[in-house]
Amino acid sequence: MLETYEAEVMIREAMGQVATERVALERAAGRVLRQTIRAERDQPPYDRVTMDGVALRASLERHFDIAGIQRAGMAAEQLPAGAVCLEAMTGAMLPIGADMVVPIERLRRRDGGVTLEDGYTPEPGQFIHRKGVDCRAGDTLLTSGVRLNAPALAILAGNGFADVEVAQIQRIAIFSTGDELVPVGGPVREWQIRRSNEHAIAGALSARGFGSSDISWVADDLDATVQALSEALVSHDVLILSGGVSMGTYDHVPAAMQRLGVTKIFHRIAQRPGGPMWFGIGPKGQRVFGLPGNPVSALCCCVRYVVPALLEAQGLKRAERFTVILAAEAMLLPALTRFLPVTLRQTGAGHIAAAPAPIPTSGDYNHLGTADGFVELPPGAGHAPVGTPVVFHGW
Numbered sequence: 013m014l015e016t017y018e019a020e021v022m023i024r025e026a027m028g029q030v031a032t033e034r035v036a037l038e039r040a041a042g043r044v045l046r047q048t049i050r051a052e053r054d055q056p057p058y059d060r061v062t063m064d065g066v067a068l069r070a071s072l073e074r075h076f077d078i079a080g081i082q083r084a085g086m087a088a089e090q091l092p093a094g095a096v097c098l099e100a101m102t103g104a105m106l107p108i109g110a111d112m113v114v115p116i117e118r119l120r121r122r123d124g125g126v127t128l129e130d131g132y133t134p135e136p137g138q139f140i141h142r143k144g145v146d147c148r149a150g151d152t153l154l155t156s157g158v159r160l161n162a163p164a165l166a167i168l169a170g171n172g173f174a175d176v177e178v179a180q181i182q183r184i185a186i187f188s189t190g191d192e193l194v195p196v197g198g199p200v201r202e203w204q205i206r207r208s209n210e211h212a213i214a215g216a217l218s219a220r221g222f223g224s225s226d227i228s229w230v231a232d233d234l235d236a237t238v239q240a241l242s243e244a245l246v247s248h249d250v251l252i253l254s255g256g257v258s259m260g261t262y263d264h265v266p267a268a269m270q271r272l273g274v275t276k277i278f279h280r281i282a283q284r285p286g287g288p289m290w291f292g293i294g295p296k297g298q299r300v301f302g303l304p305g306n307p308v309s310a311l312c313c314c315v316r317y318v319v320p321a322l323l324e325a326q327g328l329k330r331a332e333r334f335t336v337i338l339a340a341e342a343m344l345l346p347a348l349t350r351f352l353p354v355t356l357r358q359t360g361a362g363h364i365a366a367a368p369a370p371i372p373t374s375g376d377y378n379h380l381g382t383a384d385g386f387v388e389l390p391p392g393a394g395h396a397p398v399g400t401p402v403v404f405h406g407w
């Protein structure tokens with residue numbers, strides 16, 4: 013059977029890259045950048061005063077008349093000759109002829125001027141950020157494939173990018189399948205189950221900048237499934253299905269896909285939970301993920317395969333997974349990769365330790381709230397000991 017990494021490679025090869033679009037800076041937060049951003053000009057763009065005080069020229073004088081004021085937002089004033097200074101504000105241009113700034117705390121006001129505090133000798137060049145020390149015009153500040161987080165948005169704004177090239181957001185449809193499933197609001201009978209998978213999947217996606225996805229439900233009926241999915245294949249780039257991929261008489265997803273001309277890339281992965289996962293490509297290149305219906309399986313497969321695939325298709329460079337160490341020994345599964353829900357905590361030694369969260373069954377979405385995500389244990393015999401490094405995937 014397919015190993016987890018083999019499935020991942022097959023999905024990656026099928027995904028390709030999405031097109032780009034230009035969006036206003038105000039709408040760019042969380043999106044994936046698809047252009048190089050270079051500095052508009054030197055930063056700081058001028059010799060910049062860094063403290064509120066006075067700007068003056070190095071000399072042996074201790075008392076200075078105030079000849080004027082240099083505010084932020086003004087062109088540089090000329091500092092007149094003699095024992096004079098200009099009041100200067102943080103962020104202002106350094107006046108022409110000045111070469112140091114003395115902060116207000118080091119000055120005494122006297123006779124309409126200022127006197128240096130006793131025993132205080134200012135250093136030439138002090139409290140000035142020189143032009144271009146942060147960066148030079150044309151320097152590369154951001155490259156394609158970064159997520160537009162707070163610093164990135166500041167960079168775009170500060171360098172005059174009122175709009176920016178980002179990866180298009182794929183049109184995503186999420187379907188749950190199953191006669192037993194009823195809506196969140198409204199009555200629920202003993203033999204019925206409230207639909208939860210689609211909300212978990214939609215949440216995992218919207219938390220990663222994919223906006224809101226379209227959510228639908230279809231009964232365990234082959235014709236109804238074909239009908240609903242054929243419409244979704246017209247209007248969406250990506251379909252994420254939950255349920256109906258295993259071996260039951262009413263698990264119609266693989267057959268419906270065949271009828272719709274969606275080519276199967278794989279069915280089943282050597283993992284638990286999530287073994288029955290299905291993946292295929294539609295006639296127009298639509299990507300179809302068939303996630304197993306059990307809630308822990310559906311969410312683990314979504315986070316392990318769907319989320320990274322969608323992010324990589326946007327060109328995102330930095331993977332969201334990282335390595336943690338096991339805080340307790342964990343049973344391995346012969347021939348199966350194990351996804352083990354865990355709670356993270358920081359250790360005294362500066363590591364992040366992952367403690368297994370008690371999840372009694374792969375249907376138990378209620379206990380998932382105690383876990384931060386899951387770790388991936390390779391196939392094997394016996395137990396992985398405490399301290400084993402393992403890859404973590406956050407919800």
Ligand SMILES: Nc1nc2c(c(=O)[nH]1)N[C@H]1C(S)=C(S)[C@@H](COP(=O)(O)OP(=O)(O)OC[C@H]3O[C@@H](n4cnc5c(N)ncnc54)[C@H](O)[C@@H]3O)O[C@H]1N2
Pocket residue numbers: 188189190192193205206207208209210254255256257258259260263285286287288303304305306307309374375
């Ligand atoms: N003979 C076999 N039976 C099963 C196998 C197998 O290999 N051989 N695999 C098991 C595994 S592992 C899983 S996981 C499930 C996968 O089942 P399906 O993908 O076919 O999903 P369903 O049968 O439709 O539902 C399974 C389970 O999940 C609940 N469910 C489904 N959708 C939702 C939803 N949107 N919200 C909440 N809960 C949902 C559903 O009620 C069922 O309890 O198959 C095993 N069987």
Ligand code: MOO
Pocket residue numbers: 283284285286287288304306308309374375
């Ligand atoms: O994916 Mo299934 O039981 O392994 O939950």
Ligand SMILES: [Mg+2]
Pocket residue numbers: 255256257258259260262263305
């Ligand atoms: Mg089933």
